[in-house]
Amino acid sequence: MNMSSSRKTAVVTGASSGIGAVYAQRLAARGYDLVLVARRADRLAALAEQLTKAHGVDVRVLAADLEKDADVARVETLLKEDSSVAMLVNNAGLARLRPLLETSADDAHSQVALNITALTRLTQAILPAFVARNAGTLINVASVLAVHSLPISAVYSGSKAYVFAFTRGLQDELETTGVTVQLVLPAATATEIWSEEVSGIPLSALRKESIMSAEDMVDAALTGLDNGETITWPSVADEGLWTAYDAARSSLFAATQTGMPAPRYLEA
Ligand SMILES: NC(=O)C1=CN([C@@H]2O[C@H](COP(=O)(O)OP(=O)(O)OC[C@H]3O[C@@H](n4cnc5c(N)ncnc54)[C@H](OP(=O)(O)O)[C@@H]3O)[C@@H](O)[C@H]2O)C=CC1
Numbered sequence: 001m002n003m004s005s006s007r008k009t010a011v012v013t014g015a016s017s018g019i020g021a022v023y024a025q026r027l028a029a030r031g032y033d034l035v036l037v038a039r040r041a042d043r044l045a046a047l048a049e050q051l052t053k054a055h056g057v058d059v060r061v062l063a064a065d066l067e068k069d070a071d072v073a074r075v076e077t078l079l080k081e082d083s084s085v086a087m088l089v090n091n092a093g094l095a096r097l098r099p100l101l102e103t104s105a106d107d108a109h110s111q112v113a114l115n116i117t118a119l120t121r122l123t124q125a126i127l128p129a130f131v132a133r134n135a136g137t138l139i140n141v142a143s144v145l146a147v148h149s150l151p152i153s154a155v156y157s158g159s160k161a162y163v164f165a166f167t168r169g170l171q172d173e174l175e176t177t178g179v180t181v182q183l184v185l186p187a188a189t190a191t192e193i194w195s196e197e198v199s200g201i202p203l204s205a206l207r208k209e210s211i212m213s214a215e216d217m218v219d220a221a222l223t224g225l226d227n228g229e230t231i232t233w234p235s236v237a238d239e240g241l242w243t244a245y246d247a248a249r250s251s252l253f254a255a256t257q258t259g260m261p262a263p264r265y266l267e268a
């Protein structure tokens with residue numbers, strides 16, 4: 001158990017590749033000690049060695065399959081017991097992009113277990129300490145597919161819509177505390193998720209102009225964090241689009257509070 005309060009540790013899930021590996025690099029460069037979480041221990045160990053050499057920070061590897069209850073529990077224990085943890089980046093995620101009718105029950109379950117259940121449990125594990133300290137940063141990585149479903153993304157979009165609603169709710173819940181909660185919504189980003197083996201869709205199938213590098217995505221998200229953004233759309237230039245979307249959502253919700261069927265549902 002690390003009781004030191006002078007060092008700050010960031011726990012990054014899904015740090016063995018793509019967006020998570022870049023978060024790890026950028027946070028190490030900012031002086032954070034790290035705990036790297038994913039299944040591929042060899043990759044985590046190589047990244048840990050590289051980051052320790054480059055930035056002189058302490059990097060621990062926690063190999064865990066976050067679809068498995070016992071492995072999630074090991075990460076929960078670390079989050080509850082290590083008082084140096086000042087940041088949790090809930091980044092690990094899985095996409096299996098195909099129609100639901102062609103999706104196995106296991107693949108649907110994996111996306112729910114990792115994208116929803118693990119993210120929720122790890123958030124619940126760290127928040128009591130953050131609230132008690134009135135400090136700490138939680139970054140939840142969703143996706144633009146949180147607000148857009150495709151014929152091949154019913155489960156994935158559903159899981160990211162959960163991350164969206166969960167994180168927005170948490171932001172309201174924690175508004176009066178010193179805890180920072182950022183929701184990040186990347187669009188297509190060049191990582192291993194875009195492969196036959198993972199999502200089933202290779203990067204080459206995407207429109208080139210729509211693809212951001214993982215480095216640009218994470219740098220934009222961290223700039224958003226530095227600027228106090230609670231919701232970051234790294235690829236969206238017109239901020240007014242989000243303002244209008246959220247205002248429409250709020251108006252629609254207000255319009256539901258009537259207690260009676262809308263006139264079109266009443267018999268003449
Ligand atoms: N790339 C994109 O276009 C976009 C990505 N995102 C989101 O960004 C996040 C990162 O994805 P990205 O970097 O693109 O994809 P990658 O496939 O490159 O990385 C996914 C990471 O999650 C880890 N992971 C996968 N399954 C498990 C598991 N069962 N237990 C623990 N860790 C696991 C992987 O490590 P390992 O295999 O070693 O366990 C890997 O480190 C995800 O939440 C994704 O949904 C959102 C929008 C767009």
Ligand SMILES: N[C@@H](C=O)C(=O)O
Nearest residue numbers: 095143145188193199
């Ligand atoms: N991760 C991507 C899909 O696989 C996305 O969210 O766009």
